[in-house]
Amino acid sequence: MLSHEPERYVEEIKQHASNYGLDFFDVIFEVIDFEEMNMLASYGGFPVRYPHWRFGMEYEKISKSYSYGLHKIYEMVINNDPSYAYLLKGNTDIDQKLVIAHVYGHSDFFKNNFWFSGSNRKMLDEMANHAVKIRRYIDRYGYGEVEGFIDICISIEDLIDIHSPFINRRADRKSVLEEGEDGRVSASKLRSPNEYLEDYINPQDFIEWQREKAEEEKVKKKKTNFPESAERDVLLFLVENAPLEEWERDVLSMIREESYYYAPQIQTKIMNEGWAAYWHSKMLTEKVITDIEIIDYADHHSGTLATSPGVINPYKFGLELFRDIEDRWNKGKFGKDYEECDDIEEKRNWNRKLGLGREKIFQVRRFYNDVTFIDEFLTEDFCREHGLFTYNYNRSTGMYEIESRDFKKIKEKLLFLLTNCGRPIIEVIDGNYMNRGELYLVHKHEGVDLKLDWAKDVLNQLSRIWTRPVHLETSVQAKVRVFTADGEVREKEIK
Amino acid sequence: MILKIEQDWGRFREIVRGKIKENLRKYIVHSELIGKKGKDLISIPVPQIEVPHFVHSPQKMGGVGQGEGEEGTPIGIGEVDGDRQVGNQAGSHILEVELTLDEIARILGEELELPNIEPKGKENIKSFTGRYTNIHTSGPESLKHTKRTFKEALKRQIITGSYDPQDPVIIPISEDKRYKSREAVEKPAYNAVVIYIMDVSGSMGNEQKEIVRIESFWIDTWLRYQYKDIDTKYIVHDAVAHQVDRDTFFRIRESGGTIISSAYRLCRRMIDELYPPDEWNIYVFHFSDGDNWSRDDTHECIEILEEAFLPAINLFCYGQVESPYGSGQFYYDLEDNLGKEDNLILSKIPDKDAIYDSIKRFLGRGK
CATH class of the missing domain: 1.20.5 (Single alpha-helices involved in coiled-coils or other helix-helix interfaces)
Known part of the structure; x- marks a missing residue:
């Protein structure tokens, strides 16, 4: 049965969500057709973005896979106050109900999760402002000129410091008053x-x-x-110090701002999707669906949670981990007594009837991100129960193969993949290398080499922005190497 | 909402077509046209521009998955794909889905903008099929058209005045009866045969054969979509030629020299005996590294092409893969001597990326 007014479920589901204790922004639902949905998805959910082929490329991918029936986007929700959510016109009633419940889960997460606390809640307006500014620069400096600069920017757009919204990395500039009356630095006294x-x-x-x-x-x-100390926010360093035209500086800082906006969504992908899936399943099965809808619901829900061997499905993984936490805290399966218990049977039947589960998961959704979530709550039992494994590339067969089911290895690998959003950590060490105004970057090697051909290309892009040679220190097969770019890339080994 | 994406989309497509922004060309990836028959898992080509970033080397990265299997079990990702990471928002650019071969062929056709094939006119051969589209006054009771029968009865009763609207009773008599009847439809029959010839001499390595395998799979898929029934024959040759079955065709590895004319002679015999050209649409695809044994032999090949193949068959396609040993002279010989022939198509396939263009070249003329 087709629905033309999914809005009529919104009030009901919103009420259920509040009763469960979810605390969300106002959500504005818009029902749009697939064409509009594909377009919005290409723009990362925002109706107005600056002109660039990257969005056209997304559109090519999304619209093609839609028209070949590979996948369809049921819903999109934007972290904004109020949150905007788009529903696909022509979905069945049960699909819309599920999606609406899912959206309230996301909105609650956006509003309450600590890692989103620094994000701009008026991003819809901000994105539109960026679009207007960049259009103006295009009018003034030409399409090709601006597009070419953006091409460079998107190669380095991920060189941000995802923790910087929460830490003051730069020492506060001491006020002059703190210095002694004679203008000298005051010493700390006991x-x-x-x-x-x-x-x-x-x-x-x-x-x-x-x-x-x-x-x-x-x-x-x-x-x-x-810089005074190593700077992980490479973009900020460039915005402040690179010899750019004013408009270029402005474009770069806009792109940096958008990267920071998206960062918490990448940092909490598993939790965020897990949380939304937890709540749509809870609300629908306990309150919303009618008897005749149960099959369709189960069909859609299981589609969302389907796993394939090579990838972790964040919906499934997050949902199961939240449920596991809830169960453990309900039964008191945590803490010293539980950890130190050697009797498997006793552990399995452990139940202190604490009933703390609900409270605990709300706390988790407030304070954790994917890295800390997994670091703290992934257990050996969970890995076994859900059949997790690590895989690796086998050079001799040319295939990815299951490597291990060892808990420690799984956890280690997951944490590695999630740390810094899975990106290599690059820092600016010196902006005046050898006193020649050259830029010196260091890749903090965590056991995995860089993809070198790309790294060289990015380095070249950087040298175009910096206008002086740019160096990157990294390890290649356990040997420290420095790549230098000044139009072409040279390589040397250092001891 | 107006579709504002048009401008960005158009710009992207211009870049992909190589019209603007040469500097991005090297980042364009066409995901491979790979078909795994049986499971029908297909990758569909969606061109994407992969902008370089600082990323970890994907081969050394590995990952975490979920599912069954012992240590060492392959998990079905053969391709190195940098996007497959937990927590990474962007999905992978290779889209895999189960599709029927017909659907794949249709997509391939759209993708490569292939024209539908116009078969050679074989007006003299006709097949008959029947459809029940007519109405007759006589026929077997089982084919009685009840509605039409009652209509006739009603007409008759109104004319004769025996119809009473207050008491609408209609009784058909034998003149009223109408029957569905079969109408013969003439359809021209198109027979098609595809003959694949592959050079399996020592200089053809595994990589070259992989290219041939992929390319002929797609050609096969397309032709099967265009013709209802299709015959396929496989010939391999080094210094001598053999007819083999499909399986062998892709697996065999010989090590002899290369005498291309051996295969052409076998192919000509096959056509003469089994596929008279006035009844068959004939396609011949020949893949080789182009390193023929002698100039004399090349001359003989060109003679066979000129005399036997080109006047009779729909299309002769020669695809030359690149091998580290070969000179690739055969391509140039064909080009110099027969380059102007309408139904001879030459294509070079130096690597897997070139398959896409090569198929387009072969099938783009709609013959």
């Missing part, structure tokens, strides 16, 4: 309980010595370190 002990606790000559040392340090820092 607190003395009485004034008459001051001279004993902070002897004058020691203070003087400390002060001199601090002064020296300051001078040294000024001379040698630029």
Whole structure:
């Protein structure tokens, strides 16, 4: 049965969601046809984006796979206040109900998860602003010119510091007042309980010595370190220091902003989808669906959770892990007593009837991201029950093969894949290398080499922005190498 | 909502076609046209531009999966694919799905903009099929057309005045009866045969044969879609030629020299004996690394082509794969001597990426 007004379920489902304790932004639902859905999906969910072929490329992929019947997008939801959600016109009633419940799960997650706390909740407007600005630059400087610059930017758009919204990495600039009256750096003193002990606790000559040392340090820092400490937000460093035209600087910083907007969604992909799947399944099976809809619901739900050997399905994985946590905290399967229990039978039947499960998963959805989620809650039992394994490329057969079902290895690999969104960590070490204004980057090697042909190309792009040679230090097959790009890429080994 | 994507989409397609932005050309990937018959798992070509990023080397990366299997069980991802990572938003660019061969052929046709084949006119051969599209006044009771019968009865009763609207009773008599009848439809019959010839001499390596396998699979799929029944024959040759079955065709590895005319002679005999050209649409595909044994032999090949093949058959396609040993001279010999012939198509297939263009070249003329 086709539905023309899925809106009529919205009120009901919203009420259920609130009753379960979900706390979401207002959600604006729009029912759109597949053509509009494909287009919006190509634009990453936003109706207005700057002109660039990358969106056309997405469209090619999405619209083709739609027309060949490979997949269809049922729903899209945007992290924004209010959240925007798009429903596909012509879906069956049960599909729409599921999707609406799913969307409320996402909106709750956007609003409450800590990692989203820094994200711009007016991104819909911001994206439109970016589009307007870039269109203006196009009018002024020409389509090819601006597009060419964006081409460079998208090669480096992921060189951001995903934790920087939450940490102040740069030492606060000390106000002048904190320096001594004589303009010298004040030394840190130990607190003395009485004034008459001051001279004993902070002897004058020691203070003087400390002060001199601090002064020296300051001078040294000024001379040698630029940036002061390793800078992981390569884009910020370029925005602030690269010799760019003003419009280029503006474009680069807009692209950087959009990267930061998308970062928490990548960082919490498993949790976010798991959370939404948890709630659509809970709401629909407990409250919403009618008898005749149960088969269709089960069909759609199992399609969403289907797994294939080579990939982790974030819906399935997240949902099961949330359920596992809920179950463990309901039964008290955690803590010292449980961990130290050696009796398998006792452990299996462990039930302290604590009933803390619901509370715990709400807490988890607030404070965790995928890395910490898996680090803390993935258990050996869970891995076994859900048939997880690690796989690797076998050079001799040319195939990916199951490598191990060992819990430690699975966890290690998962954490590696998720850390820094699975991207290599690149830092700016020196913006004035050899005092020649060259840029020196270091890849923090975590056991996996870079894809070298691409790395060289990216390096070349960087050298076009920096206009001076750019170096990248990395390891290739356990040997430290430095690649230098200044139009072409050279390579040398260092010991 | 207006479709604003048009501009970006158009721009993207222009880049893919190589009209603008040469610098991006090397990043364009066509996912491979790979068909696994049986399970019918097919990758569909969606051209994408892979913008380089700093990424981990995918081969050393590995990953985590879910499912059954012992250690060492392959998990069915043969392709190295950098996008397959947990937590990565963008899906992989290779789309795999179960499709029937007919659907695949249709997609292939759209994708490569292949024209439908116009078979050679074989007006003299006709087959008859029948469809029940007519109405007759006589026939067996089992084919009685009840509605039409009652209509006739009603007409008769109104004319004779025996119809009473207050008491509408209609009784058909034998003149009223109408029967469905069969009408013969003449359809020209198109017979088609495809003969694949492959050079299996020592210089053809596994990679070259893989190319032949993929390309002939797609050609086969397309021709089967265009003709209802199709015969396929397989010939392999080194210094001598043999007819083999399909399985052997793709597996065999010989090590002799190369005498191409041996295969052409066998092919000519086959056509003479089994497939008279006035009744058959004949396609011949020949794959080789183009390193023929002698110039004399090449001359003989060209003679056979000129005398026997080209006047009689729909299409002769020669695909030359590149091998590290071969000179590839045969391609140029054909080009110089017969390059102007309408139904001879030459194509070079240096690597797997070129298969796409090669198929388009072979089948793009709609013959």
